[in-house]
Amino acid sequence: MNEISPPQIVLITGASRGIGLYLTQYYLDKGYIVIGCSRSPSSITHKQYTHFCLDVTDEKAVKSLFSQIRKSYKRLDVLINNAGIAAMNHAMLTPLSTVEKIFSTNVFASFLFCREAVKLMRKRHFGRIINFSTVAVPFALEGEAIYAASKSAVETLTQILAKEFADFGVTVNALGPTPILTDLIKNVPAEKLEKLLERQSIKRYGEMADVSNIIDFYMQPQSQFVTGQVLYLGGA
Template identity: 55%
Template sequence: MVISGTRKGIGKFLAERYVSNGWRVVGCSRAEPDWKLKEYRHLCLDVADERAVQQLFASVRKLEGRLDAVINNAGISLMNHALLTPLTTVQSIFATNVFGTFLFCREGARLMKGKGPKRIINFTTVATPLRLEGEAVYAASKASVE
C-alpha cells in the first residue's frame, strides 16, 4: 500500500492503522517523520514532482512486485481570503492537492493492473460544501479531485 502525506495527522494514523492490520506500507511526505514502524518505509518527496512520484512507484514495483491500494492523503492549505492570495500560492496548493493526486492515481493504477481487488482512495474535504471563510482556494483544489 502507498499512502501520501504520512508524516503527521491523518496520514500518520492511516500508516499506523494499516501496519497494525498486517499491511506493508510505503508512505511519503516532504520531510522525515519523527516516528518509525515495522513494515513501514518512508520516502521524502514532493507529490507534485512527476519524476519523484514515478521513482516511488518504481521502487514499490521492485520491492513488492505488486500494489493493492493507494491512499491520496497529502494536501496543503492556506487560510486566506481569495482576494489576498497570490497566484504562486494558488499554484502551489493546486500542484499538491490536484496534480499530486493525479500523479499518484496514474502511477498507482499502472502498477495495480492485474488480478485481485485494488483500491485508490482520494481524500478531499468538508470545506467545499461548508464554504468556510478563507478556504476558497483549498476547497476549489479539493473539489477538483472530486
C-alpha cells in the same frame, strides 16, 4: 488447506504527520505492509514500513517511487492520497503563488499518484484508491475559495477516474473530513472553527478513528461495488 493471503500493500502520501502518520501506524498495527512518503522523514520504525522523502508534485521522484514498489513488491493494493495543503484567506489577499502551490499539491499530485498506482493495480485486476476532499466544498466556506476549489477538482477527478479505472478492478472514492485537530488547521481562529462545527449535523470535531473507519469501508472486499463516491464526515 486454505492458503494464507499475503498482507496488503498500502501507499500513504503525507505520511510523516497528522492524519497520514495516524493512518500509517493504524495499518501497520493491522498487519499491512505500508509505504509512506512525505517531504520530511518519518518517526516510525517498523519492519513492514518503508518511507520515502520526496515532493509529491515531482513527477520524476514519484515515478521512481513506483518503480521501487514494483521492484520490491510487484504490486500495490491500496493508495491513500492524504497529502494536502490549505490556505485560508480572503481571495483578495491570496497571491497567485499560493493558488499554484495548493493546486499542485492537492490536485496535480493526487492525479499523478492515481495514474501511477493504477498501472500496478491493473495487473492483478484489483485496487483501492482513496482521495481526500473536505467539508469546505459543500459548505462553500468563505476564506477558503482556493482550498475548496482544489478539493472540488479532486472530487471530479475521483468520479471520472472511478469510471476510467472500473474495467481494471480498481475503485476510486473520496472522503471529506470535518475539522480534525491537526497541524492543517492549527492557525485557524477558534471562533471560525466553532462556526463551522455549528453547521454540521453532528456538532463536534472529527477524530482520527472517524477517518480510518471510512477508509476501512472503502478498502474491504465487500466494497467492490462502491466507486466514484465522496463521503463527508459530520453530516455536511
